[in-house]
Amino acid sequence: MHSLTPITALGGTAPRVDQVAGVTCTEITDLALASVAARLGKEKACAKALKAVLKAAPPDAGKALLAQPFSAVWMGPDQWMIGADFATHEDLAEQVKATLKDAASVTEQTDAWCGFDLAGDDVRPVMELLCNVNIRAMTGGDATRTSIHHLGCFVICGDPQSFIRILGPRASAGSLHHAITTAMASAL
Amino acid sequence: MIINHPILGPRDSAEFTYLGDAAMIDRPDPDTASPQDWHDYAYLRDNPAGTHRELWWHEGGDRSWLVITRNTLTHEISKVEIARDVARKMGRSK
């Protein structure tokens, strides 16, 4: 076991939690991520191998697979972001690559992203101040990439009213967190 | 503007980056093109007041390059295509 102690994207040693009224915003620190992009001509093989990993078909455009131990979000044509628990899958990219082999290009993305879970009574008014997704038309399992305060983010819908996961660029975690918490104070 | 993404449906143009004339896909063949062809490719762009085919990049989305047929006077968008498909149809490959 190596001797380096990690810090969270916000610079803390533990996930940051903010609460306004009935909504909490929790920094995500336990998520390992790896991007999977099918090699040209091996799209079917990639989808098939991915299905074996995910135990479900990889999500279609605009969708996410919210499951354990592996989750997945559609990123682009024949491209997905795979998620898993960090504690057990810190080497997620290696694990996935070992399964997908030449069918896909796999890239570690764990620390390229920061994340915040918005949960509570009604997160929709908060989302309306953050980005242009039609939050009221979303259903669980919808996922989209869009801009939040000029940051390219994934908005993953667990439940449109009570649970949204936001993944954004890690280096801007502070700016994203500021945007989310000011929107919470404003909307709630 | 709203761009009706072929895969993702209607998206706000704020998510996109504009590049310009879709003629940029038509890069000259390095084996046969004349200096004039290269000059025209690098420097000449149509800028019509009317229907125009343009390259847009879905930077804030799925990172697809799109070819969008747009009326520059009314902003009406009559066609949206995946640029990769367009390029292939034009005979581009490797």
Add this chain to the structure above:
Amino acid sequence: MTQPNRLAGGQINRDAPLNFHFDGKAYQGYQGDTLASALLANNVRLMGRSFKYHRPRGPLTAGSEEPNAMVELRGGARQEPSTRATTAELYHGLMAKSQNRWPSLAFDAMAINDRFSTFLTAGFYYKTFMWPAAFWEKIYEPIIRKAAGLGSLSMKADPDVYDKGFRHCDLLVIGAGPAGLSAALTAGRSGAQVILADEDFAMGGRLNSETLSINDAHADAWVAHSIAELFAMNNVRLMPRTTVIGAFDHGIYGAVERVSDHVHIPDEGKPRQILWRIYAPKTLLCAGATERPIAFDNNDRPGIMLASALRSYANRWAATPAHRIAVFTNNDDGHRTAIDLHAKGVKIAAVVDTRLDAPFSDQYEVLKGAQVIDSKGRLGLTFAELRLADGSERTLECGALGVSGGWNPNVHLTCHQRGRPTWNDDLAAFVPGGTLPPGMSVAGAAVGLFSTHDALQSGAAEAKKALGIKGRAAPVPKAEDAPVTQTPFWYVEGCSRAWLDQQNDVTVKDVKLSHQEGFRSVEHLKRYTTLGMATDQGKTSNMGGLAIMAELAGKAIPEVGTTIFRPPYTPTAIGAFGGRMRGMEFHPTRLTPSHFWAKERGAVFVEVGNWLRAQWFPIAGETHWRESVDREVKATRASVGVCDCTTLGKIDVQGTDAAAFLNKVYCNGFAKLAVGKTRYGLMLREDGIAMDDGTAARLEEDHFVVTTTTANAAKVYQHMEFVRQCLFPDMDVQLISTTEGWAQYAVAGPNSRKLLQKIVDADHDISNEAFPFMACANITVCGGLRARLFRISFSGELAFEIAVPSRYGDALMRKLMSEGEEFDVTPYGTEALGVMRIEKGHAAGNELNGTTTALNLGMGRMVSKAKDSIGSKLSERPGLNEEDALMQVGIKPLDASQKVTAGGHLMKATGPVDAAHDQGYVTSAAFSPELDSMIGLGFLKDGGNRKGERMRLVSPVTNLTVEVEIVSAHFVDPEGERVRA
């Protein structure tokens, strides 16, 4: 406190009195009042001074179209100039000041302008301040700005915040009058997602201001019932206090919600306003209509207002400007004012109706075929001068006069995409034209359907149509259905100083002058007279001006046309457009993984793109940045330094064609790069100009990690995706950015290997033999953490770049510092980095400036002719390859104490100093601790053959001339022995 002009009834809450101040004097109003209604109730008619002539003015209207009653609201940093008293919602503690007057509203010294009005007519500025030209900027303009102008700014930062937001709906209904409510009910009951927005704080539109009946009861009841029904629907969003300010492309609407304007100070965390972007495939405009005045001499006295406004004040706010009023009208609607105010106990002096067939009343005197020709009263109306049908004149005593010239549909939003309204002869008004913004339809008074029945009916019908709702329509509530015709009557014959545009002090005479002087198109008329400019954009004045111009030109009004309506519909605070993007939040900030550590070390940060990078790390005793930077450079070159270079763009390039792909985007070759090796790469634009540079490390046969410059990371990624998707769509290559995923540190200096050997796990041999210059590898550090090691050098020293997953970056930096103590390890910032790369002669952003080629950069031979790559063909063209082409050189002052500045130009040692004799320019300059002199990099014509030449470095802008010597750009270790050590 008494409110002498308060009437009975109204939609005000008399149980909630509100104290407020106007011009320092205390008053009381009620919840539900606007500032204007409360002032009128307190018998204050005078609320401001006019723009040019400083004439006393009171409210003309009771809504957002108000040209006159503009005040400075609030105070201190929250002071808001030119706020319409007619829309400012009263709150407890409200403070307002009149503006554009000195020393006081009642006595305004600048009112002298009014006496000289003959000279101040349209075009006055253009004609008077023409000569001498030099006087304009320094003398005329400041004087004019001081004299004119309206409210003043606080000159302090706005302490409040503004938000931006996004909402979606199937149908956006703009305006919550009878048409809008009816439409929202129809749409809402169908289950559609509906947004109903209204600029007022109370929904109901004109129904709030009239005494109309719906379903045989007062319309108030229907309004309240409708709002309650809509409120209960989950699919309907009610947005009061929300002005839809613009109709943009493809069903995107801008709307400003005034969240906290009606409270003293916004609640903690709450925005003052929200700028909503509303996505609405279908929109129904129910914006109603605006009453139009009739121009007559001195028609601008406080107390003279639109007849509908008098009615609004009386019915909705139970306030009247005076207890004896008159009405001047050319239509039946004006009579409603007399009827309603009479019913409230206000004395009606007379109704002056221009029509000989005006309706009779047994409640008040009707003067048929009569006109108001002038008014009297110093700071407010006292008498109206009339000309009766028989030509005789009569003086009518009244403290207020309601004027009605008919109604104009509010077509503005229908024209925001350059649509033009069309003329309707029956209404003598413009109505929405044929080309509306896609998805928009119009109902109610906004489309010229003025009766309540028509509004209710058309609102429901248009909503059904827009949403394709099937089935039989619900019955339209019973309401008045009087036919409406309007005959044009714009101004009283013979009038001259009759005000058309009260906000800009434009009179009938000014329009005549404009015509006389040839400014006859509506657009010219607007610019020449300022008719229809400023905050109200001519909502009450444009039609009158057009009509008079049409008459003078002998044309019909539609031939003259209208000016183009543009967003925003009403004035919008800049703050709303800025939203949260202010100060440090102007754009997102990117922090490097060692940021928190660097902050602890007291680093000075610099913004590079969105990144905050440590610029230097001052230590105790250092008072000048140069001391810190020189120390960091010396320490690195003497032993070892560490710099956070995470900000360089990192792009993961994978696929069987990865090498072939890099061969396309870089001008130099990558196909033969061995696994475990890194290569410098230069990227060209297709026109042959250098775009970016970086390194590509081959980690596997089909896997490269490419770096870009910090500034170009996003652009290069976009370019690479373009090349991949659009130019070579069948290459098997996949790209993804990993910039933020890895904390990357440059460890540079003769002891860098020794330091890293303490960090890198023992099973990875990083000796010079096992891990030579330009090697790369996946390794582990600190007992098993995955990491990447690259032996590359920007500083010119033996150097490595080491990367670990970002979350461990902080710990790795701390580890490097503690393990490096024995070598006096020194963290260095971007300044020292810059100094060392200049000393080494490495090109950076200053050199890759969008005009330079590989040849200019001394890398002409790198452009491979063995393969095709982006830019390779056009880099061969003769114009970029002339014999005396600019070449990168080093520059050193003859006198080491002299300054070298970037941006300076190189001239021969003797001869003229001008552009024709320009030999080149300096791109980068720094003090070199190594040479104990300032040095520079630059581009010089035929620079490759001019080493040793003495030249002059000149900067006429800073008055600098320095004698310099042209030297090799590689000031330090030109043979590259250190990097290979």
